[in-house]
Every structure is written in C-alpha cells, then in structure tokens.
Amino acid sequence: MKFRELGKTGKSVSIIGLGLENVDFKPYEQVKETVDAGLEYGINIIDVFMPGTEVRGHIAKALGERRDQVMIQGHIGASNVNQQYDISRDMPTVKKFFEELLSLFGYIDFGMLFFIDSEDDYRNVFETEFAAYAEQLKKNGDIRHIGFSSHNPQMAIKAIETGLPEMMMFSVNPAFDMLPSDRYVFDYFGDEDRFGGEHFRGIDPIRAKLYKLCEQKEIGITVMKAFGAGKLLSPDHSPYATPLSVKQCIHYALTRPAVASVMAGSRTAAEVKEAVSYLEAGDEEKNYSQVISDARNDFRGSCVYCSHCQPCPAEIDIAAVIKYLDIARLDPANIAPSIRSHYHALSAKGGDCTSCGSCESRCPFGVEIIANMKEAEELIR
C-alpha cells in the first residue's frame, strides 16, 4: 500500500480507501469478508456514511479489536428516520445518529459535515448549532478532525472559506470535472440516461478552482464517485467512446491536486482486490489521457496532470511543476509558502528544462510545456 498525507490533518492515509456504501443491507459474512480484505491489503481509511443501524453494527463487529488500525470517516447529519435514508439538520436527530456511531466505534477520526450541496445545506450547517456541535465533538475528542462532504464545487469552496473544515470528501472523476458547476451531478445518475456528452467540455473552471484552493489551504481530499456510480466503466453509459477502467478512474482521481485517497466502493473481497491492483499497474494501464483526449478537444492547452509527457531527460516531474504553477497563478501576489516549499522540494524544477521539446510531442492535450516550465521558475522561485 502507498500512503499520502491528508492535508493539514497530518494523517497518513492509504491512497486506496474503502467505501462501504455497497455493503448496506448485505449479510454480516459479506461485510466481514470485505473489511478483512481491506485491512489485509493495508487500507487504513474507511468511509461509513450509511445511517442504518445494522450495517454500522456489522462494520464495527467486523473490525472488532482492529478498530485502531483504521481511520473512520463518519458523517454528521446522515440519518435513517423510519428506515428511510435521509439528510438531517434537525439537531436531536443529528445527535442521535452520530452518537450511535460514536458508541459503536469509540471515536471518529474524520467527523464529516454531511452533504453540503446547496445554499440551504450551507446555511443549515454553517450558520446554525450544527457547526457548533461538530466543534464541540472535536473539543471532547469524540472526533479528531472536522471534514465535510459535497458534490457541488461552488458550495465546497464556500465551506472551505469558513476556515472550519480540515478535509473534504468530494466526487471526483473526469466526467464530473467537465460538467459545468451549475449542473448537479446527481442528475446524471439515472439508469436510463447516458452522461450526456454534449455537456462535457473541458475541466470546469470552478472545479479547477476548488482543487487549487484545496492545495493552497491544505484541505486534503478523499474521493467518492471515482467511477461515476459505475457509469464510466460501462460501454453503454460512459461519455467516452471507450469506457475507462477501474485503474484509470483511480489514477485520474489520484492525479488531482490535494487528493489523498480514493474511497473505492467495494462490496466483496474481489472488488477490494481489484481496486488495490491499481498499485501494481504499469503506466500504460493507468493512463487515462487517450480516452478523455479522444473525446474532448476542449482540454487542449490545459494540463490534466496525466504525466503522459514523461520521461523528461532533465528528470522534471512535469505534471507536478504545472500543478504548482496552476495553483500559483490563482493568486500570484500571495503564493502560499507550502506551494513554494513543495515546488522547491522537487529534485528538478522548471529552471532545469533544456527546451528539448520531447515532452510536447507526447502531450495529447497540446500543452506548451516549455513555456510552463519557464513561467513556473519565474513565478514560484
């Protein structure tokens, strides 16, 4: 397993995490098999958003004495009133469900303000007792860090700008990234509907801004919906001519700025194994650039951090340099010290570019890499 730091929480999380949504309503034996496989492969972060008493109990029982070997994302506001999955902002209900989660797991590593997708969600969480409750939980040591989950980049930016959350769970995949931020990702989850190719034109600037803001403010991202609820893997539902593979989707998410872990939704040990096989995959197998560049010319000129341009004879990590440059461009007069130090920690930087041009012929997106290397050196040094 490989690990990454989850932003300013300082926690080292496995780059593949375990999303257990799909074991909801499954028998205990299946939950245990899936959890066991995750731990066996070195996964140390698990998402438990499901509000159902039974599935939470199954997961806690399956972990047993191994509770401290994993970090748990538990969601504040996920409720299950009358056996109906719901988002609650009613404090007695919110407390009841979260306290039940605490009693099962003892403490929660990442207490997530659940589902900040609309202005109402924002107001009902950040401008009420809800946020104060999360702060109190942290003070008590019941949760170790405050996070939030969202599918809406505009609301996510607003949430981060409150300064309260330390990390975020966000829906990340190439199709969503191309979706204009005023469209709602859940409108594309219907069984009969393809993603609708005409809506997807290059990375949406608000989403790009969100990633950069996360990197700048050290908000680590854990990823949900990396496979677009399975649609990206399906020839019938993918917006691309060729469906992506599990490994390509995971690689896409892991090559976004600030992303620390992809919570791969798994319902069996075999599915955990498939997700974890990403770690053994070669560059060609993980490379998503051709699939998305074939479909979308509008990516042209923008780096998607795919690393298809490597190798560089000067040993520059081109995607990393451009990633830091993109963040620096966001506010050139106030480049965060962390961005400068990440840039200076690179063994080869923009200034090492010899303008040989071999990378530019390999970039499927027509990025002017040499100019980017020069700009990075001038802006970030």
Ligand code: SF4
């Ligand atoms: S410059 Fe091109 S090939 Fe290199 S990481 Fe960026 S998009 Fe990919």
Ligand code: SF4
């Ligand atoms: S042009 Fe610069 S960045 Fe590109 S391969 Fe040559 S030395 Fe590396």
